[in-house]
Amino acid sequence: MxxxxxxxxxxxxxxxxxxxxxxxxxxxxxxxxxxxxxxxxxxxxxxxxxxxxxxxxxxxxxxRITAPYKKANRQFHEKDSIIDIGGVKIGGPHFLMCAGPCSVENETDTIELAKKLKASGANALRGGAFKPRTSPYSFQGLGVEGLKILNEAKKETGLPIVSELMGTEHLDTFVDMVDVIQIGARNMQNFDLLKAIGQTDKPILLKRGMSAKIEEWLMSAEYILAGGNKNVIFCERGIRTFEDATRNTLDIQAVPVVQKESHLPIVVDPSHAAGVRYVIPSMAKAAVMAGANGLQIEVHQNPEKAWSDGQQSLTPEEFSDLMSTIQLLLQMEGKTL
Amino acid sequence: MxxxxxxxxxxxxxxxxxxxxxxxxxxxxxxxxxxxxxxxxxxxxxxxxxxxxxxxxxxxxxxRITAPYKKANRQFHEKDSIIDIGGVKIGGPHFLMCAGPCSVENETDTIELAKKLKASGANALRGGAFKPRTSPYSFQGLGVEGLKILNEAKKETGLPIVSELMGTEHLDTFVDMVDVIQIGARNMQNFDLLKAIGQTDKPILLKRGMSAKIEEWLMSAEYILAGGNKNVIFCERGIRTFEDATRNTLDIQAVPVVQKESHLPIVVDPSHAAGVRYVIPSMAKAAVMAGANGLQIEVHQNPEKAWSDGQQSLTPEEFSDLMSTIQLLLQMEGKTL
Amino acid sequence: MxxxxxxxxxxxxxxxxxxxxxxxxxxxxxxxxxxxxxxxxxxxxxxxxxxxxxxxxxxxxxxRITAPYKKANRQFHEKDSIIDIGGVKIGGPHFLMCAGPCSVENETDTIELAKKLKASGANALRGGAFKPRTSPYSFQGLGVEGLKILNEAKKETGLPIVSELMGTEHLDTFVDMVDVIQIGARNMQNFDLLKAIGQTDKPILLKRGMSAKIEEWLMSAEYILAGGNKNVIFCERGIRTFEDATRNTLDIQAVPVVQKESHLPIVVDPSHAAGVRYVIPSMAKAAVMAGANGLQIEVHQNPEKAWSDGQQSLTPEEFSDLMSTIQLLLQMEGKTL
Amino acid sequence: MxxxxxxxxxxxxxxxxxxxxxxxxxxxxxxxxxxxxxxxxxxxxxxxxxxxxxxxxxxxxxxRITAPYKKANRQFHEKDSIIDIGGVKIGGPHFLMCAGPCSVENETDTIELAKKLKASGANALRGGAFKPRTSPYSFQGLGVEGLKILNEAKKETGLPIVSELMGTEHLDTFVDMVDVIQIGARNMQNFDLLKAIGQTDKPILLKRGMSAKIEEWLMSAEYILAGGNKNVIFCERGIRTFEDATRNTLDIQAVPVVQKESHLPIVVDPSHAAGVRYVIPSMAKAAVMAGANGLQIEVHQNPEKAWSDGQQSLTPEEFSDLMSTIQLLLQMEGKTL
Structure with missing residues (x-):
């Protein structure tokens, strides 16, 4: 300095x-x-x-000459971190393909969808049980009931579960019931929450805040690592800019930048970045070639009936088509699911 | 619709x-x-x-033709809301002049400063006890000890206290110990926290998120109001843009826009918007003429020794000078402290 | 409406x-x-x-229900436009691989570089002769002399030439001496210039303004088309956001959005988006899989000696390596150079 | 460095x-x-x-330790520059109150309006003759005919004229026919145009580009100054951000920042920043207290019949009311019209 x-x-x-x-x-x-x-x-x-x-x-x-993050810094940890989420690895040559509905709605549909996703090549299941909604009058998620449904789907398919935690109150439940705790964009700098999850050893999917600089995002990871939890996965999901043709602007350059600065894996969520269905497949493919360590994609059996985010969900068939191309690209990149 | x-x-x-x-x-x-x-x-x-x-x-x-907020909407509540914070009124003709240090550091200095601020015309005392910091290695605030010090200053001066709450864990303590609970920019969409404070009747100072659209900010207020707490005060503290000559871009147009859309008062925090001392006085005066219902300004007895945000704190003397002009402007605007 | x-x-x-x-x-x-x-x-x-x-x-x-652009609108022109630039086609299955130095510096180096680029698979040569520079004290380009050098390189390699025009004064010279007139980001809404080039039939590479919404960009193309010139190629080169880890934020979602809205081709310039060398190859590959109709990449024989933008130029060897992968990706995408 | x-x-x-x-x-x-x-x-x-x-x-x-601008830099020119525009001074204690219609429409209305504006206290007349429009199908201005009408209004009132020049083609006409050449936001980095006007000694009103950093704006002024023209006036007119409740975000902090960095005057245009009428008066008053050296405000005799920008034009009566308050504020600030 x-x-x-x-x-x-x-x-x-x-x-x-x-x-x-x-x-x-x-x-x-x-x-x-x-x-x-x-x-x-x-x-x-x-x-x-x-x-x-x-x-x-x-x-x-x-x-400042040296970066303010230390444990997240590749300078002090040259090799890619590889994180185990319920038996599935992510990082280095291991690619995470996480898919599922925005909100968990009921057991039958969730299990049926999970089976289709697994058949198409997904290796993790996402599903919202506690939902951050802009309006207090919107559907807020099924809560713990949603987590139970996800666990039924896990029993049937073996897919590890990713779900969003919104506050410290339900932390113990999440530690028991999910494989990866997702921290949403709006909570990326909820420091009380970051400190609390840093005390666990549960893998964390840390979404980037809508206006977070990459350095701030790395610092939020540093909060978790400083608490002792080494299992942090970054998730780029679009940033807020002046452009309104899409919901957010996917900052795809964040992939090589984060990988240069940090040893932790980074996945891309094209669904929340785009906010519209037709943009998602091309962005998923682009993310693989950008070098991402994984993808998170919203899929719903019948997007027109989805309780939330239907307009940005693929159908299982669209997801399956997309996976055929992605498998080829992963081969080129020397990565495996 | x-x-x-x-x-x-x-x-x-x-x-x-x-x-x-x-x-x-x-x-x-x-x-x-x-x-x-x-x-x-x-x-x-x-x-x-x-x-x-x-x-x-x-x-x-x-x-959408009608706004998605209802309780915060001026359309259904034409008159300005007036909120009582420990005996001081804000809203309509009542102006809030809230000042104090970024972080509370010790009792002697805090009391001495509070006395000077009151003498210059301030009618509320701000002070950080729990501090949201980008880095886990930065000073995190004195915690409950800081709130006790603020209460000693209140005893001496009568000034009501404004302090930031970062999570639900300390909510009861804050309800007991402060007059206004401040919700920071990074927690503007921490919906669990918004719901919790909506269950109290404590006045809330709701800072705007760094990339929050005005409509989203109003929706966050709606969360609090929907819980039954009618005492919400907005605080514009700068938004994140491409410009880096200042820490944030003060969106001063938010003052007339919020006042047109909502009956709730709005105050301006030029200290966090500017991030540099020399910009603050002119912005404070501008905010009064923009029609703001109050100001929040960081003052420190010795900015060069401040534990945080010293570079954006005024001295008590600078604050006193500024207040002379502001008193004149308030007179022109038909408002009183 | x-x-x-x-x-x-x-x-x-x-x-x-x-x-x-x-x-x-x-x-x-x-x-x-x-x-x-x-x-x-x-x-x-x-x-x-x-x-x-x-x-x-x-x-x-x-x-507004229908878009304000008409001639650029895919709704009234369903099939992809295919544009001929000096014998090379772009649009639909035809991919443009345009490479070259930021600034033209001298004849020997330019010709030698052009030969290497062609050997690696490039099908167009870019080079700046008139340079838009933030500072009046920076190198402003060789001017017409630079265009002459580019033409010597074209004679030797057959590669069509792309170069930036900054004002109407040199329009006739550009019509005579280049195959594609590039309009820079800073001139995207220089309406006098857009009208003037609309009167020619020269292909135009229209870069996106740093803060231009996609709709405004399409309207700038509409200016050119309205004048009678149908040969417009869009170029996404990054937009300005709060993120400063890279020079600009590459809005890769613009590729599918523009292709949905318009029949005109769109190329991606990862060099100006990134502003740093290491980010470029992964972004070039990502752009291909995003569906782009072409790429524009800065290459310099000795980036450390470049008169401008050396920090974001690939070496001929790095470019050649990148092209091997891109050829494979184009095959997958059913496109040819 | x-x-x-x-x-x-x-x-x-x-x-x-x-x-x-x-x-x-x-x-x-x-x-x-x-x-x-x-x-x-x-x-x-x-x-x-x-x-x-x-x-x-x-x-x-x-x-970089020292700023890249030199002639615009206050470090090398401590005193405020005072610029004479057709007999009216701006800079230091001299305040510019420039008002008028977005577009000049006809002689009778223009003269009548100019008289009213002068009576209310305006000391310069703005009016668009050449209009930069996003769409090629929108009204593009009356051209030279518009400048003639403005000159008739000048004859009647003595008010100096401010009008926008869009390209070098009409430079000589503007030098003859206007008192201040306005360079619009979209042309702030049209370097050919900046160089050309730098060769004249005509006062220039340099609007800030929609996504221009303050440093870039100062560098564009440096282009003009480097050519020998010392008469540059900055005009803040809002920047582009994610917020869409207003047309642009007025960066009012730019006023003290530019005044610290440069000796040249800065005026504020609240009409283009707001894009809606009701926001303008409070912003005009705020700009005065922010320390601005002037204002530019759109006024139209009958905004509902305006050929452009009617939604952001004040009526002559609204302008007159606003001026009463502004006169008081200028007195407080020690400035005169």
């Missing part, structure tokens, strides 16, 4: 900053430039908040 | 939609246009999700 | 709007709803500006 | 960068840190493109 100090600064002002820096266990190396004084900080600067230094009037700029 | 249906639709497909609509307690009025069939829905459409209708293949478009 | 009129409107106010609408050669069909009066407009509404109708106080809303 | 070089770099690679830097007339000062080598550049770095340095593989980061 580099601090630029105005050349008009008095020595005792510079001393104050130096002492402050040293009080955090860091070393400050001073050099006098022609226009300013430069302090180079060494030590564990991941714990230093850039703004804490900008508050001094004599500071002209603070430049 | 208006649904456009393709002219290629079969009668039984149209019947299916009509029945679905009627199953929600609404009426559907059909008219046949030259290029499409139009269904006009009447009844309480606030509970209808536009996407639920878009999932039908024969639907070409769905247009 | 549908106009909603307040139920409080007087008859003579409604008459005024009706007459205004009819004065534009349209028909207005009135129906009286329970809460408002609805006017449905028929005729060529592509020429009607929504805002022109919103100006009336009694108008509550205006909803 | 500071360059960080990897500690794995060979000496001859470092030499190459050093020589490159020196070939641009700069000096490079090397210091060896514990983790990297640091090169500090001195000399006129305003001409150095950061990306030109990032292209070297051994470069880990490049940090």
């Amino acid at each position: 580099i601090i630029h100090i105005s050349q008009n600064a008095c020595e005792n002002q510079i001393d104050e900053i130096t002492q402050f820096v040293e009080s955090m266990g860091l070393n400050a190396h001073r050099s006098n430039g022609s226009n300013r004084i430069i302090l180079g900080l060494t030590g564990d600067v991941s714990k230093v908040d850039v703004n804490t230094l900008k508050k001094y009037h004599i500071v002209e700029g603070v430049y | 208006i649904i456009h249906i393709s002219q290629n639709a079969c009668e039984n497909q149209i019947d299916e939609i009509t029945q679905f609509v009627e199953s929600m307690g609404l009426n559907a009025h059909r008219s046949n246009g030259s290029n499409r069939i139009i269904l006009g829905l009447t009844g309480d459409v606030s509970k209808v999700d536009v996407n639920t209708l878009k999932k039908y293949h024969i639907v070409e478009g769905v247009y | 549908i106009i909603h009129i307040s139920q409080n409107a007087c008859e003579n106010q409604i008459d005024e709007i009706t007459q205004f609408v009819e004065s534009m050669g349209l028909n207005a069909h009135r129906s009286n709803g329970s809460n408002r009066i609805i006017l449905g407009l028929t005729g060529d509404v592509s020429k009607v500006d929504v805002n022109t109708l919103k100006k009336y106080h009694i108008v509550e809303g205006v909803y | 500071i360059i960080h070089i990897s500690q794995n770099a060979c000496e001859n690679q470092i030499d190459e960068i050093t020589q490159f830097v020196e070939s641009m007339g700069l000096n490079a000062h090397r210091s060896n840190g514990s983790n990297r080598i640091i090169l500090g550049l001195t000399g006129d770095v305003s001409k150095v493109d950061v990306n030109t340095l990032k292209k070297y593989h051994i470069v880990e980061g490049v940090y």
Whole structure:
């Protein structure tokens, strides 16, 4: 970390900053430039908040050289992390193909759909039991009943279960009843929740917040890792921009960027990014070639009857068609389901 | 709400939609246009999700005419809501001037600062005890100890207290110990938290999410109101855009827009929008003339020693200067502190 | 187009709007709803500006049902347009692989590079002669001299030439000396320039403006088509968002969206979207699988010595490696170079 | 400017960068840190493109310390620039109140309106003669005929004229016929046009591009100043964000930021930012208290009959009311019309 100090600064002002820096266990190396004084900080600067230094009037700029995340950082963990979710691996050469309905609606349909998905090549089942809805008047999910239905589908198919947790209240239930806890975009910086799941060892699917910079997303993973839970999977699901032809803008560049910065796997959710059916298959294929470690896709047996997100759900037949192409692409990429 | 249906639709497909609509307690009025069939829905459409209708293949478009919020809607509550926070009123002609440190640090400084703020004209004291921080390694706040310190300052000055609640775990403590519960930008769509605070009657300061559309913000207020708590105050604190000369972009137009759509008061927080000290005073004055119902400003006795956000805190002297102008502007606007 | 009129409107106010609408050669069909009066407009509404109708106080809303573009609209031209650029076809099954340096620097290097690109499979050569630069102090391009060099490279390789035109002054020169006129992102709504190139029959590569909605982009193509020039190729090169880990955010969803709305081909430029070398190959492959009709990629023989954009240029070797994979993907997609 | 070089770099690679830097007339000062080598550049770095340095593989980061604009920079020109537009001053204590119709429609109305505006306190007249329209089928303005009408209004009232120039073709006509040449948001980076107007000494009103960072906007001014024309006035007119309740998001913080960075005046256009009438008066008042050097507001005698932008035009009566308050605010701010 580099601090630029105005050349008009008095020595005792510079001393104050130096002492402050040293009080955090860091070393400050001073050099006098022609226009300013430069302090180079060494030590564990991941714990230093850039703004804490900008508050001094004599500071002209603070430049972070090393990333503020440590446990999520590929620099300190070169090899791809491989995460086991109920017997299915994800990361490195292992590809996650997670599919299922937006909301769990009833047992018969869920089991029947899960069987079809497995037959098409899916290796995990998603389903919403607790639903984050913009309106308090919209359907809020079946709750624990939904989790029970997902477990029946797991019994029949062996597919591990991915479902969204919205608050700490139901954490123990989720630890018991799901294989992967999904944290939704709106909760990406719900720090109380991140701390709580960091205390478990349950795999976490961490969706990117709608306006989260990649660095902030990595920092949210860092919260979970700092608590001791190493099993974090990123999920890019579109960011909010000015474009309104699609629900969100799929930031597909996030795939290579996250993979360069971190050893943790990243999957892509084209359903929530697009918000419309016809965009999804081409984006799923694109995500594979972008190097993603997996996909999450909404499928519903009868999208026109879905209780939520029907307009962005594929039918089982459309999903099956898509999987034929994806299998070929995975072969080219040297990955396996 | 208006649904456009393709002219290629079969009668039984149209019947299916009509029945679905009627199953929600609404009426559907059909008219046949030259290029499409139009269904006009009447009844309480606030509970209808536009996407639920878009999932039908024969639907070409769905247009909402009335807003999806009801209790927050000025259409059904013409007069400005006036909210009482520990004896201080906000809304209509009553202006809220809330100031204080980003984080509470210790009792002596907090009390001394509170006295100065009150002398300058502030009528509420803000202070962070539980802090949402991007990094798990940053200072996370004094916790309950911080709330105790704020209460000591309240005893000395009479200023009601505003502090941020980050999760449901400490809700009871906050109901006991603060006058206004602040919900931070990152939790604006933490629906579990919104539902919980909706069960209390404590005034809520609801900050706008960094990428929340105004309509979504109103829907988050609707969550609280739907629970029975009528005491919601909006707080515009900047939105995330491409511009990086300031920390966020202050959406000052949100003031007249929210006031047209809703009867609830809206305050502006220029400190978090700007992220740099020199921008704050002009923005505070601008917000008053934009018609805001209040301001929230960070003040620290010695910004260079602040534990957080020092770079965006005014000194008590700068705050006092600013208040002289603001008092004049409030007079022009016919508002009082 | 549908106009909603307040139920409080007087008859003579409604008459005024009706007459205004009819004065534009349209028909207005009135129906009286329970809460408002609805006017449905028929005729060529592509020429009607929504805002022109919103100006009336009694108008509550205006909803466009048909898109405002006509000649660019797939609805009126179902089959993919196929455009010939100096003997190379683009559109439908024909894929454009356009590569070359950001700026043309000298003849020897340009010819040598063009030969390598052709050998790797490129079928068009890009090169900047007139450069749009943020700073007036940056290198502004070789000008006409650059176009001459590109033509020497064309003589040696047969590759058609793509180069950017920045204003009407050099239009005749470009018509003579290039095969495709590129219009840069910053000029996407330079309407004088769009009108001028619409008067030629030269193929146009129309880059998307940094904050242009897809609909606006289609309208800029409409300007060119309205002038009589049918040869427009879209180029997605990233949009501006809050994310700063990459130079721009590649809106890869624009590929299926544009292809649904329009019959014109769309190519992807991953170099300008990413702004950093390591992101480019995966994005190029992703774009092919997203269904793009072509790619534009910056290649430089020695990126470290490039006069501009060296940090986002591939080497000829990296480009050749990438092409091997792309050839396989094109086969899967049923497309040929 | 500071360059960080990897500690794995060979000496001859470092030499190459050093020589490159020196070939641009700069000096490079090397210091060896514990983790990297640091090169500090001195000399006129305003001409150095950061990306030109990032292209070297051994470069880990490049940090600009001084702004890339020079003639627009307040650092080298401490006092506010004061610009004379046809006898009216703007800058420092001189406030510009520019008002008028979106499009000039006919002589009688224009003159009548100009008289009313002057009577209310306006000191400049705006009016569009050449109109940038998203659709080629929308009204494109009266052209030179519109400029003649504006000149008739000037004869009657003495108000200097502001009108938008869209391309170099009509530059001479504008130099003859207007007092201020307006460059629209869509042309902010039309560099050919910026260079051309830089060769004149006509005052320029430079609107901010819809997605232009403040630094880019200052660089566009630098293009004009570099040509020799010192008379540049900035105009903030809203930026494009995800929020769609208003047409654009007024970035009111741009006012203090631009004034800190530059000595040139900045005016605010609340009409184009809001896009709806009811938001405009409060924003105009807010802009004055934000410290703006002027306002540009659309006024039409009969907004419901306006040929363009009627929905965002005030009536002369609304404008007159607004001016009463603005006069009081200007007094408080120590500014005069």
